[in-house]
Amino acid sequence: xxxxxxxxxHLIKTRGQQVTLxxxxxxxxxxxxxxQQALGQGPQFIFxxxxxxxxxxxxxxxxxxxxxxxxxxSELNVNALELDDSALYLCASSLGxxxxxxxxxxRLTVL
Amino acid sequence: xKEVEQDPGPLSVPEGAIVSLNCTYxxxxxxxxxxxxxxxxxxxxxxxxxxxxxxxxDGRFTAQVDKSSKYISLFIRDSQPSDSxxxxxxxxxxxxxxxxxxxGTRLFVKA
Numbered sequence: 475x476x477x478x479x480x481x482x483x484h485l486i487k488t489r490g491q492q493v494t495l496x497x498x499x500x501x502x503x504x505x506x507x508x509x510q511q512a513l514g515q516g517p518q519f520i521f522x523x524x525x526x527x528x529x530x531x532x533x534x535x536x537x538x539x540x541x542x543x544x545x546x547x548s549e550l551n552v553n554a555l556e557l558d559d560s561a562l563y564l565c566a567s568s569l570g571x572x573x574x575x576x577x578x579x580x581r582l583t584v585l
Numbered sequence: 586x587k588e589v590e591q592d593p594g595p596l597s598v599p600e601g602a603i604v605s606l607n608c609t610y611x612x613x614x615x616x617x618x619x620x621x622x623x624x625x626x627x628x629x630x631x632x633x634x635x636x637x638x639x640x641x642x643d644g645r646f647t648a649q650v651d652k653s654s655k656y657i658s659l660f661i662r663d664s665q666p667s668d669s670x671x672x673x674x675x676x677x678x679x680x681x682x683x684x685x686x687x688x689g690t691r692l693f694v695k696a
Contacts, residue, residue, distance in 0.1 A: 477663050478628075506683070514593065516673050516686030517629065527652070530682035571617065576628030 477501065478567050478577035486583045492553045495580045499567030501548040503575075505529070506548045511562040511579070523548060533535060552582075560584045591687030595655055600696050604661040607673035608687045611655065612638050617677035618650050620659045622670045623689065629673055632659075664694045 477500040487493050499506050505524045509517035519532035523542035537553040546567070552559060560583050568574035591608045598604055606620075616637055621629035636643045638652045649658040657674055672691040678685060 507682075508686075514688070516589075516675075516688050517589070517684075519683045519685065522682045524682075530680060532683060533590050566628070567687070571619075571631075571634055576630065578628050 478565065478575045480563075480565055480577040480580050482580060483578070484581045484583075486585065487555050488585050489555055489557060491584075492551065493555060493567050493582065495550045495552075495563050495565075495582070497548045497550070497565035497567070497577055499548065499565070500569075500573075500575055501546055503546060503567035503569045503573070505568045506542055506551045507568070508548075509564040509566065510534075510559075511564055513561075517564055520524045520550065555584045557584050587630045587687045589610060589674060589687040591627050591690055592594050593688050593690060595691040595693060597693040597695060600664060600694055602694070604659075604668070604692060604694075606659040606661075606672050606674070606690050608657045609655055610637055610657065610676050612679075613652065614675075614679045615656065615676040616679075618657045619647070619675040619677070619684070620648055620657075621673040621675060621686075622647075623673060632679070654680055664692075666694050666696045668692060669694050675687060 479498045505523040508520040509516040521531040522529045527544045542548040562579040564579045566576045619634040620632045623629040641648045645662045647660040673689045674687040
């Protein structure tokens, strides 16, 4: 088991609502990345935070936003939920490529 | 054209077989190539990564990169039922912050 945890495990929301997903990184890891994984697909990069600053962003609209905190935790916020936002959301904490660990993910269902 | 293409399978082999998993990528500027394993209801786990062309071996696993043909491979020797999982190939973008995944290949190793 990795030292990366995510909460909640599952979540059901309705279209138009807002959601906050949380990730607790491995201690000492200064980088966290978030991914969206649709069923049967590979993870899609949403954004990365390095030392509490956004370090890069994928092709996701501004209603996807994030924060990273000094205590190695981070969160992903999604506003105005759409049906297509239903997916597994993964965070990965890292200290370089040699040390990268994914959390188990949060399964989001939008009805 | 997707940046990383991977046959989703499924691929079914008997125990002890040699497994060959393959991907192609589009951008010749990519330098880091990764393989992940993802079990059902878990986050991906980094198996190994390769810088530029060549081979890298780790136990029963060998990763191979051919930059001339933009082709990356993972070989699994003496496959075991516990190897049954989805295998994801990935590349690191030229900015070094975004991991671009293939769709993943589902592998079943039958006892």
